[in-house]
Structures are given as structure tokens and as C-alpha cells.
Amino acid sequence: MSFLASNLRFLRKQKGITQNELAEQLDVQRTMISAYEDGRSEPKLATLQRIADLLETGIEELLEHDIERLGRRAIQKRNIQILTIATDQNDEENITWVGQKASAGYLNGFADPEYMEQLPQFHLPNLAKNATYRAFELAGDSMLPLISGTIIIGAYVDQLQAIRSGRTYVLVTRTEGVVYKRIFNYLEENGKLFLVSDNEHYKPYEVKGEDVLEIWEAKAFISTDFPNPGDKKKALSLEDLGEMIKDIQLDLQRLKG
Incomplete structure (x- = not known):
């Protein structure tokens, strides 16, 4: 089962992006975004990759993981951050x-x-x-x-x-x-x-x-x-x-x- 339609709708709304705005960024008609979110159509691979990039997710997560119900999965594989470290005069960590x-x-x-x-x-x-x-x-x-x-x-x-x-x-x-x-x-x-x-x-x-x-x-x-x-x-x-x-x-x- 593909979760593309529900995930696209959920992540788009989570980021506060309208269908028109997403359509402009993807250079497609707004009706295509509506069709994707209703499950009436699926984007080509190149468009799918652009959607994943814009929504900061991966294609596998976008298609196969119920993000709204189960939470993000891709987040597990990222580094938390670049750590700010304090050192003393000998350059040893405090x-x-x-x-x-x-x-x-x-x-x-x-x-x-x-x-x-x-x-x-x-x-x-x-x-x-x-x-x-x-x-x-x-x-x-x-x-x-x-x-x-x-x-x-x-x-x-x-x-x-x-x-x-x-x-x-x-x-x-x-x-x-x-x-x-x-x-x-x-x-x-x-x-x-x-x-x-x-x-x-x-x-x-x-x-x-x-x-x-x-x-x-x-x-x-x-x-x-x-x-x-x-x-x-x-x-x-x-x-x-x-x-x-x-x-x-x-x-x-x-x-x-």
C-alpha cells in the first residue's frame, strides 16, 4: 500500500504550504497536486524526488511509511547537531x-x-x-x-x-x-x-x-x-x-x- 497521497497532504500542511505554492515550486498545475493528494494520480520519478526534497523526506518514507500515524522515520538516521564545545586554556574540553x-x-x-x-x-x-x-x-x-x-x-x-x-x-x-x-x-x-x-x-x-x-x-x-x-x-x-x-x-x- 502506498502512503503517498496521505503523506503528501500531511507534510505539505505541516510546512504551511498551499497546493498552489507546491505546484509553483514543482512547475506543475495545481490540479496535479490535488490529484496526487486524492490518490487519482502519481508523479513521475523525477517529480517524486523533487517532492521528497522539498518536504525534507525520502522517497521510501514518502511511499511506504504512514507518517501522520507513526511519526517520522527518516529523522532516526540524522545526526542531532554540530555540538558546541567549551575548552580551557590548554585546549582540553570542559x-x-x-x-x-x-x-x-x-x-x-x-x-x-x-x-x-x-x-x-x-x-x-x-x-x-x-x-x-x-x-x-x-x-x-x-x-x-x-x-x-x-x-x-x-x-x-x-x-x-x-x-x-x-x-x-x-x-x-x-x-x-x-x-x-x-x-x-x-x-x-x-x-x-x-x-x-x-x-x-x-x-x-x-x-x-x-x-x-x-x-x-x-x-x-x-x-x-x-x-x-x-x-x-x-x-x-x-x-x-x-x-x-x-x-x-x-x-x-x-x-x-
């Missing part, structure tokens, strides 16, 4: 610290070298030398036993598909801001990531792969809170989290049905 108050500004300034230079920087021993690190200060109690104010040291991940289910990451996203969660990777199935809190009082939620700006895999943390051996709180296991996700997905399917 760890830049993004505090709670700086999180909102970081969304707009993470690619700006001047902004990044203004943030606090430090070094830590015993970290692998083959990675770039950044520090993020937690807010709230969604990832207990790590409390608000804990600093997560994350190693940069440059590919969405490199996210490993069940591990914790700091994600910088267009929709949710800067968040630290346990991630389950469903990009191959529906183009989305499932974000789960270790504190069971917080509900899991989904983020589209295309909304992810940066990924940092948690490697260490700094905290002034010492663990209490008498604390009987039990952290959720990966098996518990997996079962929770299955239950939530079944509920979502029932609601959609």
Missing part, C-alpha cells in the same frame, strides 16, 4: 554546567558559542576521554532516589538510534525542554521515544524523535544527599517499567479504538 535556572535559556543558546562560554565549566577525573560531557542540574523528584539539585553528568550521543532502552538520559527537546528520564526506544516502530520516571507517581509520556535536539547518556552524578541505609523505598526494576509501558500502550490502543 564540562559545561547547565543549572536549573539556565535550562530555559539553554534551549535557545545550546548552539551559540558565546552563550555556552558564559555557563560555569569544570573538570572531573576518571571519565573516559573519548566522549564529550555536559552537566545538568535536576529539578523536582521524578527520578528518585536522585533528589532535586542533583547534577547529572552526561556523555553526548550523536544519533537517535544509539539510545538504548532502559538507560537514563538527559534529553533536550522542543516540546518538553530539558528532561532527565529513563528512555525506551520505539523509533523503529513509531518514530517515538517513551520517557519513564523512576518515581512511580509520575506518568510516562512519549516524545517524537524529530523533537529531540540533544541527547546525553547519564554517566555519573554529583549530590549532597547521602543514601540512607534505613530507607526502605524500592526503586522500580526494568521489568516493572517494561510491564508498565505495555499496560499504558494497551490503554492508549483501547482509547484510540
